[in-house]
Amino acid sequence: MDVLNLGMVGGGTVGSGVFHALQQNGEVLARRIGVRIQVRKVAVKAVDEPRPYPIPHRFLTTDWRAVVEDPEVHLVTELVGGTTVARTIVLTALRLGKPVITANKALLSAHGPELFREAERHGTNLYYEASVCGGIPIIKALREGFVGNRIRALYGIVNGTCNYILTRMARDRADFPTVLAEAQRQGYAETPPDLDIDGHDAQHKTGILASLAHGTWIPASRINVEGIRSVTPLDLEFAAQLGYTIKLLGIVKQLNAPESDEDPTEVQVSVYPALIPSAHVLAGVQGVFNAVFVRGDVVGDTLFYGQGAGKDATASAVLSDLADAALDVRLGTRRRRPAFVEVPGRIRVVPMDEIVTRSFVRLSVVDRPGVLARIAAVFGQAKIGIASVIQPEGHTGEVVPLILMLHEAPDGAVRKALARIGRLPVVKAPPVRFRVESLS
Amino acid sequence: MDVLNLGMVGGGTVGSGVFHALQQNGEVLARRIGVRIQVRKVAVKAVDEPRPYPIPHRFLTTDWRAVVEDPEVHLVTELVGGTTVARTIVLTALRLGKPVITANKALLSAHGPELFREAERHGTNLYYEASVCGGIPIIKALREGFVGNRIRALYGIVNGTCNYILTRMARDRADFPTVLAEAQRQGYAETPPDLDIDGHDAQHKTGILASLAHGTWIPASRINVEGIRSVTPLDLEFAAQLGYTIKLLGIVKQLNAPESDEDPTEVQVSVYPALIPSAHVLAGVQGVFNAVFVRGDVVGDTLFYGQGAGKDATASAVLSDLADAALDVRLGTRRRRPAFVEVPGRIRVVPMDEIVTRSFVRLSVVDRPGVLARIAAVFGQAKIGIASVIQPEGHTGEVVPLILMLHEAPDGAVRKALARIGRLPVVKAPPVRFRVESLS
DSSP states (O other): OEEEEEEEEOOSHHHHHHHHHHHHHHHHHHHHHSEEEEEEEEEOSOTTSOOSSOOOGGGEESOHHHHHTOTTOOEEEEOSOSSSHHHHHHHHHHHTTOOEEEOOHHHHHHHHHHHHHHHHHTTOOEEOGGGSSTTSOHHHIIIIITTTOOEEEEEEEOOHHHHHHHHHHHHHOOOHHHHHHHHHHTTSSOSSOHHHHTTHHHHHHHHHHHHHHHTSOOOGGGSEEOOSTTOOHHHHHHHHHTTEEEEEEEEEEEOOOOSSTTSOEEEEEEEEEEEEETTSGGGGOOTTEEEEEEEETTTEEEEEEEEOSSHHHHHHHHHHHHHHHHHHHHHTOTTSSOSOOOOSSOEEEOOGGGOEEEEEEEEEEESOTTHHHHHHHHHHHTTOOEEEEEOOTTOOSSEEEEEEEEEEEEHHHHHHHHHHHHTSTTBOSOOEEEEEOOOO | OEEEEEEEEOOSHHHHHHHHHHHHHHHHHHHHHSEEEEEEEEEOSOTTSOOSSOOOGGGEESOHHHHHSOTTOOEEEEOSOSSSHHHHHHHHHHHTTOOEEEOOHHHHHHHHHHHHHHHHHTTOOEEOGGGSSTTSOHHHIIIIITTTOOEEEEEEEOOHHHHHHHHHHHHHOOOHHHHHHHHHHHTSSOSSOHHHHTTHHHHHHHHHHHHHHHTSOOOGGGSEEOOSTTOOHHHHHHHHHTTEEEEEEEEEEEOOOOSSTTSOEEEEEEEEEEEEETTSGGGGOOTTEEEEEEEETTTEEEEEEEEOSSHHHHHHHHHHHHHHHHHHHHHTOTTSSOSOOOOSSOEEEOOGGGOEEEEEEEEEEESOTTHHHHHHHHHHHTTOOEEEEEOOTTOOSSEEEEEEEEEEEEHHHHHHHHHHHHTSTTBOSOOEEEEEOOOO
């Protein structure tokens, strides 16, 4: 059987997970693809740092160049994270014509097109299944499984930390800081947690999925992003009463049906916490799990569910890419499925202000007659219809919550109306607003 | 751009769906893979028969050999169904070295190994993503996405007709014959419906998934199969009260952890209606939708959800295979991922009698003191524990239902005990029993 040597850069959580999985299942993988993948060296920051799975010392080095440039190394994994050294590592390997497997969504988000270009220039390839939703083979599904589809809509729960926090908040009626602190203690959230809870990690992943769905690279800068800091147990409770669950979603939605090839395809690409119908399969995704709901014009509605992070789930995706890369090297087909394929056709990423959605609004108002009339007047002037109003019972005191469900309206109009409402003397805190996604 | 010619055999529901999808999205598919797939001829039973999407007459012929044997045809789709002519069509194409794409699970179930052998012998390949769960790329996920995993367990809702019937029965409290008749009127069930509702279609699909998961071909004859005819609204109602939903499941479960390579891996492969926890993601799969829950030793728990049948969803899977086949032809890598890869290692499909599960039992008993004692005595003698008993209220008359939840016990023991109970004079109808799958 052919043997290919793997040079690993990064031996931390994911790296040691990959090492371990290859020890465990390398033989069955070899039988399945007809190529044996053999770890030759693993470059790490420090030989003796603790790692989830042990890697014998004879594999370890602190010199990543020695690994990448070793002429006996045929395949390279970049599992160090970050966007500076990681970029150099990947570029170095690609320039040597070596296929690179990465789990690094931040790197792709920041430097995707440059890396894709270098891979093409040097007749090699970049594989990144592990960069989005850990063990869920969503990139393979989009690129290969749905190769005959136009992707009409994609809604992803792509950040396990946020989903864990929202699930716990809903279940235990606990507030955000309490659940976040607990998640940090249990290792479900990092310190600082900003990358996750402010939506930037979801933004990187959503950008990759949007780009693959539409065949145009969509940079992170064009993706509107809002995190989950403003969600309270009260919101989750009222959403539930109305038949909704609040999830942080990565959204990629085609908004028009272009009549000719000259017309641009209008696409919404955003990340925000949204109300989704509790009966929808996506609403049932609990805890650290991830899921991506994909609507293709041929296949219809589909969902992919699994663990989005963690050493083992991510290792599963790296092994999938390693198998593809090994076959490509052995068969001389490194450009079989290029890392990114530009599909001609203009894509217009529609600015958030133009996006039309329904809204859930929570206001903190003084408990006095006439308050609703003043708020309704602002929405009325902005031509935003109010679908329902809830003045929850059991709240006493000077300031009480007021929940409104708004009809569909452009985001900019809602934003401006809420700014005006926030300045009303009867409104005592900045309005909180979440969009409603029917997913239909 | 390279062009490959496609010869289609079968232009009915799926065939016309594929033709239509290629018309709609052939161009974007070509851009994505760098090869254009062009329909050359479509062999049909009768040129003028009605079909869901029209196919222009210039493509049609009634002579399938003229399509398959046309030297200008590079790829062949077999979408006629059945296991006789379809077998001849596939063998003819494979012997000409042409890759064949099929959606025919019955054919694979009956003749898989023969077809795989012929494909190998003639240096070509057979692609069958569309044969299991329509649009869900589950075969790609198992073979490629989870190539680095050992599949510990797989639970599939793989028959949309059964899932539709069970969903409607649970929602509307309607009985089986009523819902079946309505499903037949609406086109969700065929006439006769036996292949679906007796579980044979699920058996074919489960056999394919089990074989791929374990690298040993598992013939249908070794798969225990039970359909959904015995499910009543009462069962669904009591199951729901106990926190369960009843679904027809295809089950592939590894039962032991072999210590050495000599020990066989023991596997359960079966199809039966089972109680699953209502809070589980699989329980939320409604109507005609399919879903496959897969537990890999590296990736953990995953779920794949989508439409399991229909012209469009199935066409999506055929297009995915067409893309792979086209790349394989163009790059000269037809055996890149052989249709079936035997992985060494002994597999023992455990006979149903040895399988240990919990059970839900519904008895029709005379409403008289002492009845439960006599039933309990039989279970006691068989060393089968009773976890709970429900004597539902609101039932009057001579014969009333009695629900029992049994602790874990070997299937054979439960079967024998129920046969004895069925012969008790106080039991007035054959006992109905469903297994309980915790999915944990």
